[in-house]
Amino acid sequence: MKIQINDKLIMKKQHPCGAKELLVLRAGMDFRLRCTGCGREFMMPRIKLEKYIKQIISQDQDGEQHV
Numbered sequence: 060m061k062i063q064i065n066d067k068l069i070m071k072k073q074h075p076c077g078a079k080e081l082l083v084l085r086a087g088m089d090f091r092l093r094c095t096g097c098g099r100e101f102m103m104p105r106i107k108l109e110k111y112i113k114q115i116i117s118q119d120q121d122g123e124q125h126v
């Protein structure tokens with residue numbers, strides 16, 4: 060699974076605030092994510108994160124969205 064910085068992740072499980080979209084701030088073994096609903100930032104290990112991803116929306120440099 061390819062996840063890059065600035066990608067939006069649609070999650071299977073929603074955040075306590077009700078939002079299902081996360082923005083990737085940092086990628087690696089651990090990911091730093093920001094909830095698009097409440098703006099809270101948190102870390103999540105890749106193994107755990109991949110389980111909850113439903114869809115990845117990556118954004119190229121032109122700002123064009125690819126599903």
Ligand SMILES: [Zn+2]
Pocket residue numbers: 074075076077078094095096097098099
């Ligand atoms: Zn939230």
